[in-house]
Amino acid sequence: MPSAKKEKEVAALTELVRGATGYYFLDFTGVAANDFNMARRQLRTAGASIRVVKNRLAFRALVESGIGEEVAEYLKGPTSVVVVREDAIVPARVLKEIARKLTALKVKGAYVEETFFDADRFDFLASLPTKDDLRGQLVGVLSAPIWELANSLEGLLNEFAYVLDQLGERRSEAQTES
Known part of the structure; x- marks a missing residue:
């Protein structure tokens, strides 16, 4: 039986991800807190927000918001989710630049325009106009x-x-x- 706290957290996550135009899944293992906060600020200026999530709760929230269960592939290990409300390509370019500077930050995958992009196809996504x-x-x-x-x-x-x-x-x- 899920606790009330977890139910509340899933509801908050569902509200956060509902209506988003894209999601990016990141592995932030080894990223210093200052660097993570710098990435958070850069993504905010690009029209996105980043949140460290519990995989199980994020899975439930994302599935409830309409993403298929394929998202489970990207929710393994330490995960942060970048939620995009505007044009999803601008944050992809920012993420690519951040990942170039912070080698510890890894893009696990993305979900943009009802399509999943694995880490290998992320560079293609970031290069789109x-x-x-x-x-x-x-x-x-x-x-x-x-x-x-x-x-x-x-x-x-x-x-x-x-x-x-x-x-x-x-x-x-x-x-x-x-």
Whole structure:
């Protein structure tokens, strides 16, 4: 029978993870407290929060929030969970940089956009463009044909104006001769 304290903790974790856009699972064994706090601050500025969790309670909270039971693979040993509320790629880039500096910090895996990413695929995830970058690229791709059409029409209008100008000059020359 789960204790009331654990039930309360699972409820709090479930509330924390519900509605998140992504989760990163970290092994923080050997990371100094100051370094962990530095990582926490950097992740907070990237739109994410980090929390050290008990694996069993985190498993229950994550499954209750809609993640499949495959998450159990990432909840072994000392685990901290990074919960992302905004664009999940920005914290991935921050985590990659933090893990490069703090060699003791290991990314176990991630769950982003209803897809699990193991530690090997994490680098790929961190290299993806952000949603804002993709939107900008899409706008550029969609607006290019419109700009080409506008430039073509402008060229045609300029040619038409030139022809009309030449016709006007010829008429004025013809009238002055007669």
